[in-house]
Amino acid sequence: MTESAIEVDRLSKRFGDVHALDEVSLTVPKGSVCGLLGHNGAGKTTLVNMLSTLLLPTGGTATVAGFDVVREGAQVRRRIGLTGQFASVDENLSGFHNLVLIARLLGASKRDARTRAGELLDVMGLVEAGQRLAKTYSGGMRRRLDLAASLVGKPELIFLDEPTTGLDPSARITMWQLVKRLVREGTTVLLTTQLLDEAEQLADSITLLSQGKVVVSGTPAELKARVGKRTVTITLASEADIPAATTALLDVGLPPQLPGGRPGSDAAETEEAEPELSVPAESPADLARVVRALDDADVTPRRLALVEPRLDDVYLAFTHPAPSAA
Template sequence: MTRIDKKANGGNVAVSVRGLVKHYGETKALDGVDLDVREGTVMGVLGPNGAGKTTLVRILSTLLAPDAGQATVVGYDAVRQPRQLRRVIGLTGQYASVDEKLPGWENLYMIGRLLDLPRKEARARADELLERFSLTDAAKRPASTYSGGMRRRLDLAASMIGRPAVLFLDEPTTGLDPRTRNEVWDEVKRMVGDGVTVLLTTQYMEEAEQLASELTVVDRGKVIAGGEIEELKAKVGGRTLRVRPADALQLRPLAGYLDELGITGLASTTVDTETGTLLVPVLSDEQLTAIVGAITARGITLSSVSTELPSLDEVFLSLTGHRASAPQDTVPADAREEVTV
């Protein structure tokens, strides 16, 4: 198998995208996207509806041709070498793509044969994956009788039949209940532990934090930010200082004192009576030092002091001006099937 030699952040690049463009009439679903995914990691592609996430996945999985730019996966060009590329990738879309009339085992066996696995190997692989995804007891039942979570696990198993080097997960937990979502997350973590590289598109902040080692934030077809999650939080700026007075009776007087000093500007201090702490917004190290100094000068004893970075949802809101789940219908209706995310 051909491998890319290029390095990114200390690891081989499994997926490389440069200047990717895709038009639908006057709308640019992708507008010059650059992206690198390191081997053995999870890259989370985060964005609202219409951001271009699914279009990106469809191009990388050879289902759609770009209008401009280049995309390679483990060294294979997505446009010029689609057959070779399809042998080293797996894809799970937003909805289960299994044949509902066939039993679970036959679904997996059929895909194995379509991937040119010998009959014996296809049978063994189907058995192995049904056991791994806790579907052995349902192996002979038609997929139409499966619950939503079982279908999603079968879909994930199908994407793993060919032992892919790279797995594309396009909003894999859409519509799943929290328990099933956690089960899918566990399976994805196990795949990564086995060395699979994952590109995950999602609108769920919790999902991104659970699975991704790095994030690329896209909006209206453009990459607007990227990096490790903590780096993105730090770039946005703004921290919360959480202080707990040793004497809970000092909570409200201390909050009033800090607000009177005006150290935090227009932002006000929040009293969290449940935890016995004050939440003080800070924008700089100078502010942080001034606040702690003011508390010390007041002669107030603190039992704990900590700082918290913004939540990932706050980061996204700051970067885009809207939350990840907010609909952004930038895609023409006649192209919606291919690019709706």
């Protein structure tokens, strides 16, 4: 049996009439990464803030590292690191001094504080920048310093609230590598994100929140299996091929759709768009059937691809689907 690092049971938070969080339940096994996904205002930060004892629940219970977040807040705080959505380091101190200060606040001796600060700058790739004021840091450096700040006390659990929002792709990948390293060392991570590829990269399990409620949860693979079917995408050489291809596919029982799930066979809407059809595929054998059907109809596609379901499909299926952009 896996021990849980976090147990949340029907946790709620109301701000006046706003149900920011509404009876959310959630279990995070030790050493795993839980990704909280959801639109702006879904309740992600509210949940993180209650688990890190910054905010009191209005209903339900939660334990972190086995301690109740309301009755045993001090015990919880001793075991967690928090990197907030809105950063918390002192701009007018150097990276090094920020970390030393936090270590001192946590009770380390001067010498131990300096050692810990040095170690963390090293892990975060900030040794060179360590003596510069934090306000001179780039966004990526700043986030790494935030993460370092949350690690000073060697927490068994860290909360990362949108750790890579606003970072460029390479800074984001660096951040992911740092988080993966912490996980390998046994740290449990609860992370909120708007980025589906971030959840896919890092999370062992995903909980999707919408309007304060859990709408679905599971491993990335489970969630994708629930909504997405594989599809074969057929890019045709010309729009003139659409009718022949459609008929051939219908004849073999593989009804095609225009990509995006829009039914019918109206011509592609934008001038530059290459004509595409997609066919739901139950198995790779369906790809072979598509090829044969097109070949029999003398249609030579420009490209054929077997497309796996994406986490985006899950997100859209379980939250409010955006109005069709067509």
